[in-house]
Structures are given as structure tokens and as C-alpha cells.
Amino acid sequence: MSQPVLSVRDLVVGFPTRRGVLTAVDGVSFDIAAGEVLGVVGESGAGKSLTGAAVIGLLEPPGQILGGSVHLEGKRIDTLEPEAMRRIRGRRIGMVFQDPLTSLNPLYRIGEQIVETIRTHAKVSSATASERAIDLLEEVGIKGARSRIHAYPHEFSGGMRQRVVLALALCAEPQLLIADEPTTALDVSIQAQIIALLKRLCRQRRTAVMLITHDMGVIAETADRVAVMYAGRIAEIGPIGDVLRQPRHPYTQGLMGAIPAVAGATATRLTQIPGSMPRLNAIPAGCAFNPRCPRAFDRCRRLRPEPITAGRTEAACWLLAHDAGVAS
Amino acid sequence: MSSAPALVEAHNLTRVFDVSKPWLNRLLEGERRRLLAAVTGVSFTIGKRETLALVGESGSGKSTVARMIVGLLPPTGGKVAIDGIDIWAPASAAQRQRLRRRLQMIFQDPYASLNPRWRVDRIIADPIRAFRLAADRAEIEARVGELLRLVGLDPADGRKYPHEFSGGQRQRICIARALSSNPEFIVCDEPTSALDVSVQAQILNLMRDLQDRLGLSYFFISHNLAVVKHMAARIGVMYLGRIVELAPTAELFAAPRHPYSRMLLDAVPDLAMTGRRRKPIEGEIPNPIDPPAGCPFHPRCPSAFDRCRAETPQLLPAGSAMTACHAVAAHKI
Numbered sequence: 190m191s192q193p194v195l196s197v198r199d200l201v202v203g204f205p206t207r208r209g210v211l212t213a214v215d216g217v218s219f220d221i222a223a224g225e226v227l228g229v230v231g232e233s234g235a236g237k238s239l240t241g242a243a244v245i246g247l248l249e250p251p252g253q254i255l256g257g258s259v260h261l262e263g264k265r266i267d268t269l270e271p272e273a274m275r276r277i278r279g280r281r282i283g284m285v286f287q288d289p290l291t292s293l294n295p296l297y298r299i300g301e302q303i304v305e306t307i308r309t310h311a312k313v314s315s316a317t318a319s320e321r322a323i324d325l326l327e328e329v330g331i332k333g334a335r336s337r338i339h340a341y342p343h344e345f346s347g348g349m350r351q352r353v354v355l356a357l358a359l360c361a362e363p364q365l366l367i368a369d370e371p372t373t374a375l376d377v378s379i380q381a382q383i384i385a386l387l388k389r390l391c392r393q394r395r396t397a398v399m400l401i402t403h404d405m406g407v408i409a410e411t412a413d414r415v416a417v418m419y420a421g422r423i424a425e426i427g428p429i430g431d432v433l434r435q436p437r438h439p440y441t442q443g444l445m446g447a448i449p450a451v452a453g454a455t456a457t458r459l460t461q462i463p464g465s466m467p468r469l470n471a472i473p474a475g476c477a478f479n480p481r482c483p484r485a486f487d488r489c490r491r492l493r494p495e496p497i498t499a500g501r502t503e504a505a506c507w508l509l510a511h512d513a514g515v516a517s
Numbered sequence: 518m519s520s521a522p523a524l525v526e527a528h529n530l531t532r533v534f535d536v537s538k539p540w541l542n543r544l545l546e547g548e549r550r551r552l553l554a555a556v557t558g559v560s561f562t563i564g565k566r567e568t569l570a571l572v573g574e575s576g577s578g579k580s581t582v583a584r585m586i587v588g589l590l591p592p593t594g595g596k597v598a599i600d601g602i603d604i605w606a607p608a609s610a611a612q613r614q615r616l617r618r619r620l621q622m623i624f625q626d627p628y629a630s631l632n633p634r635w636r637v638d639r640i641i642a643d644p645i646r647a648f649r650l651a652a653d654r655a656e657i658e659a660r661v662g663e664l665l666r667l668v669g670l671d672p673a674d675g676r677k678y679p680h681e682f683s684g685g686q687r688q689r690i691c692i693a694r695a696l697s698s699n700p701e702f703i704v705c706d707e708p709t710s711a712l713d714v715s716v717q718a719q720i721l722n723l724m725r726d727l728q729d730r731l732g733l734s735y736f737f738i739s740h741n742l743a744v745v746k747h748m749a750a751r752i753g754v755m756y757l758g759r760i761v762e763l764a765p766t767a768e769l770f771a772a773p774r775h776p777y778s779r780m781l782l783d784a785v786p787d788l789a790m791t792g793r794r795r796k797p798i799e800g801e802i803p804n805p806i807d808p809p810a811g812c813p814f815h816p817r818c819p820s821a822f823d824r825c826r827a828e829t830p831q832l833l834p835a836g837s838a839m840t841a842c843h844a845v846a847a848h849k850i
Contacts, residue, residue: 378780449743450788451746
């Protein structure tokens with residue numbers, strides 16, 4: 190297999206406080222290949238957005254990387270100086286956030302913002318950059334791009350703004366795109382358009398995508414592989430079809446049962462996972478999920494499970510260990 | 518459900534907002550008044566123990582309907598009646614008070630809808646005091662404890678402040694407060710959209726249990742089709758302030774009639790990954806200040822014909838559903 194575009198190993202992100210370090214991301218490892226979409230899914234506080242921010246070097250202090258490594262095309266980037274990291278951001282790693290308005294400057298016209306971004310990353314004349322901006326806007330599905338580059342962000346609807354942000358993120362042809370909840374602020378019909386667009390653009394360019402979302406439906410539509418996060422750790426990672434059809438980790442199983450289905454007959458009750466995600470200062474010993482797990486046993490309370498391979502999936506669960514004596 | 522007498526009846530509800538510029542600007546700039554019709558001609562009934570849901574995208578007017586039903590926003594036209602009594606024109610103040618006790622509301626944001634400076638027991642006891650439902654302090658205390666247990670919290674939690682609870686627990690507190698006046702009818706405006714899926718499942722299960730135990734009727738507003746399907750017996754689909762389809766849940770999901778319902782269902786990400794081909798969706802919701810003439814959906818509709826551009830369709834029976842579509846009425850689709 191060729192070298193992955195992004196390779197994250199044992200990443201630890203923490204917040205030093207007076208009462209010790211709060212670990213928000215704890216030993217996360219994954220790879221993303223060129224043209225592959227990795228979905229990172231989890232509930233609030235699972236550490237998915239922090240993982241994305243750590244990869245792109247945008248952790249808000251006091252949050253910091255406390256361990257592990259991040260490699261972009263074989264080159265280590267988590268130890269780079271801020272100036273060197275700034276040059277990678279935008280050019281080699283693109284970013285799309287939830288709220289398109291926070292990514293666009295309200296005082297500048299759409300065209301100016303795209304031209305500025307293009308000229309920051311490539312030595313081209315402003316006329317060439319302007320032509321490229323129009324091409325890009327047309328490519329992301331903005332009709333009449335030639336006249337609309339003179340519009341301000343507030344003149345666009347939410348869906349159109351997210352298209353512009355996507356154009357901005359992709360204008361330097363990055364190898365990796367990190368999309369953090371790109372469709373959460375949008376209505377379902379617009380969401381479907383943006384998902385389809387994201388998929389098409391990244392497939393054409395063979396961009397690696399890290400898609401962070403809480404919405405399993407969006408992941409199911411978009412991702413090739415999925416990583417399910419819980420309390421700062423990856424509970425389960427594998428090809429999307431395998432994880433959806435045969436979730437191995439009890440947390441993933443509970444999560445799937447908790448989502449009301451659109452297709453098929455309506456269940457009378459949804460699966461309930463008792464309790465809620467632990468706070469950062471009270472992550473249980475052993476498996477972080479053990480107090481909420483219906484199948485937890487003695488070992489889960491003592492030892493933290495390492496990822497165990499089951500089929501094409503890896504899950505951090507002692508039930509999958511050969512000597513556990515429990516068939517999954 | 519339709520054979521039982523309706524508990525709630527909304528008839529031809531309309532709400533227009535004045536979004537004009539100030540008077541002086543209008544005078545100087547020669548502009549006219551600008552009116553936004555947020556809700557136009559919405560009618561439905563909700564039976565005892567029934568859940569009716571309204572689903573639609575942002576700006577479709579579903580929350581405006583909810584606020585008119587619960588009495589927070591006076592309608593510009595039309596009528597809301599509970600047990601035949603018009604909630605906007607009750608015969609007497611006492612009747613209004615009796616009516617108010619019977620309907621309650623649960624809001625989307627459990628962080629914004631609880632007073633941060635009040636303890637939880639005071640929050641829950643407030644409706645009991647306001648409607649004088651308990652004789653003395655001891656009785657109020659006992660009732661609050663009972664309500665907390667009913668929603669899966671501990672009676673001792675009453676001494677805490679809202680910030681000490683998670684989002685899901687806060688929504689439980691909101692439900693306890695809504696139940697404290699023994700209502701028959703609860704309006705729920707996106708009650709789980711701010712919650713994570715595993716917590717959402719807890720709240721939805723709780724709401725269904727409470728409906729069975731207390732015989733409640735729900736009016737449920739959501740943008741999430743899967744949640745609506747799980748909760749409601751009948752669903753109204755809204756588009757630009759109008760109900761375009763009103764159908765029993767199973768029927769809407771098995772065979773949506775209105776082109777907009779079809780599009781909406783097609784847009785939902787598919788967890789089962791059945792590999793169905795989805796029709797690409799075109800366009801966005803138009804500006805409600807300047808809606809298209811005729812059927813508001815015609816610019817995005819694949820089945821639109823001449824009549825759709827000229828004449829606004831009425832909500833007409835089509836099988837066991839109701840649809841506002843010329844193409845459906847003419848059996849074209």
C-alpha cells in the first residue's frame with residue numbers, strides 16, 4: 190500500500206490546569222490515503238474537533254499536543270515552527286468549518302477573498318487569479334459566477350456561503366481537507382447538495398478528507414472509513430459498510446440503535462445508553478465506556494483495551510480479545 | 518384518530534409580520550410597506566393522546582405555528598381552539614386561566630429556557646403556584662419530588678441549580694416543569710435538536726412513556742424526519758408557510774405524494790446504505806418576502822406545469838392523505 194497522506198500516531202491532546210492535566214484526546218491513531226474520506230464521528234466532548242485542530246495546528250491555548258506524532262506525506266508536521274505550519278495551512282491542508290460566516294470576511298467581496306487566497310499560495314497575476322476564482326465558483330455550483338464574485342458574503346444564502354468556503358479551501362489544491370461539521374448548520378436539502386459536492390470535488394482531485402461530524406447519516410453517505418470516538422479515544426475504526434452493518438464495540442452498537450430510522454418500520458423504543466459521556470476530569474479507569482456498557486466485566490474496569498482486529502474493523506474492546514471467552 | 522373528537526383545532530391560521538423600514542425611511546425613500554407571510558392558511562386537528570408533527574426546513578413557518586398554538590403569538594387570521602374554546606378569545610379571564618393550565622410548551626434550548634438563578638425545585642413549582650394547584654408548601658414539595666422521579670431524576674436534585682446538569686438532564690427538568698400543571702397538551706418545538714443522539718434517544722423514549730402514562734397529546738415540531746417518524750402518528754410537511762402534505766406517518770414515508778415531500782425524504786442521509794440512487798436536489802427555499810406566484814414550490818418542482826405557476830393549490834384529500842399539489846390532484850404524478 191502506498192504512503193498515506195495523513196498519518197496520526199498516539200496523539201495526545203491535553204489542557205494543563207492547576208489541578209493537573211485534563212486529557213481530551215488520548216492516544217488516537219489513524220491514517221488517511223489519497224482520495225479517501227475518513228469520517229470521524231462522536232458525541233459532544235468525544236474529542237473529534239480537537240483531533241482535527243491538533244492535525245492542522247490550530248489548537249486554542251491552553252490546549253496543546255502532549256504526545257504522539259502527525260505526519261503529512263511522510264513529513265512530521267506537529268513539531269514545526271508556527272511560521273512553517275502557517276505555510277502548510279491553506280496550501281497543503283484545507284479547512285472547512287461549521288459556520289461559513291466565520292470563515293468569510295464580511296467586509297470583502299467574495300472574489301477578492303478567493304483571489305487573495307490564490308495569490309498567497311501561487312505566484313500568478315491578479316487577472317489570472319480572478320479567472321481561476323470564477324472557474325472555481327462555477328465548479329462549486331454558483332451560477333453566474335462572473336457577476337457574483339462582486340457580491341459580499343451576506344448576499345449569499347447559507348448553502349451558497351458553504352460552497353464559497355469549499356472553493357476557498359480547495360483553491361490551493363491541498364492534499365488534505367479537514368471538514369469540521371461542514372453541513373450541521375444547513376437544512377437537509379442543502380446538506381445533501383454540499384455532501385455531494387464535497388465528495389465529487391475530492392474524488393476528482395484525489396484529496397484526502399477528514400470529515401468530522403456528529404451525524405452518522407452524513408458519514409454513511411460520504412465516508413469510505415469511519416472512526417467512532419468516545420471520551421478522547423477511538424472506540425472503533427473500520428470500513429464504513431462493516432461498521433454500520435456489524436458494529437463491534439458496544440458503544441457503536443448502542444449509538445446505532447439510538448438513531449431513529451427513516452427507512453423501514455418504526456421501532457417502539459430506541460436503544461438507550463444510560464448516563465452520559467464522562468467529564469474530562471472523571472474519565473473512568475480501564476475502558477472509558479465501562480460504566481455505561483451493558484456487557485462490561487471485571488477486566489474492563491481495570492485495564493484499558495488496546496485496538497483489537499475483528500474482520501476489517503479494529504475495536505478497543507475486551508470482548509473481542511481471544512481469551513475473553515465471550516463471543517461478540 | 519380522526520373519529521375521536523379533536524382536542525386541538527387550528528383553522529386557517531395565518532401570520533403576517535411587518536418587516537417594513539421605519540416610517541421616515543419609507544417616506545424619504547418612497548418605499549412601501551413590506552409584509553412577510555410566515556404562515557398562510559394552516560389547518561389541522563390533534564386528537565386526545567395523539568401526536569401530530571410538523572416538519573420543514575428553516576423558514577418554513579413551523580415554529581411560528583407552534584407559538585400561535587400555545588398562545589405566545591397572536592395570529593393575524595384564523596383560529597385556535599382547545600376543546601372548542603378559542604384560546605385567543607376566551608369568554609372570561611377565569612376561562613383563559615383554566616385553558617392555560619391545560620397546555621404547556623417544551624423549547625429547543627434547555628440552556629436558555631431555565632432561569633439560572635433559580636433552584637430546580639422552584640422552577641418546577643412555579644406553575645403549581647401560579648395555577649394554585651397545591652394547598653400548602655408540603656404538598657408542593659411532594660409534587661415536585663414526584664415530578665422529578667417521573668422524568669428520571671432524583672428528588673434531591675431539586676436543590677441544585679440548572680448549571681449543575683447536563684443538556685439531557687436539563688431537558689428532563691423542562692419536561693417536569695411542563696408536566697407540573699397537569700396539562701393535556703404539550704407543544705414541543707425541536708425538543709431534541711440541541712442534544713446528542715444517545716441523549717436524544719433517552720428523551721424521546723421518556724416522552725413516549727409519559728404520553729402513554731398520562732394520556733398526553735403532543736404537537737411536535739422538528740426538522741429531523743427520522744425523529745418525527747419515531748414520534749408522530751400524523752405528519753404535516755411545511756414549505757414557505759403552508760402545509761403542502763398532511764398524511765399518516767407510515768403513508769408519508771412509504772409513498773410521499775407531494776413533490777416537496779419526495780425531495781425532502783430523498784435528501785435524508787441513509788444509514789441503511791441500501792445504495793438507492795438519489796435524485797440530485799435543485800435550488801433553495803425562496804425568500805419568503807417575495808414568494809413565487811402560484812404554488813410556492815413550482816420553481817424547484819420537477820412536475821410543475823402552467824397551472825402551478827398561476828394558481829396556488831389548496832390542501833385536498835388524496836387517499837388518506839391531504840396534498841396541496843395540482844399535479845397530484847390531476848393524477849399526473
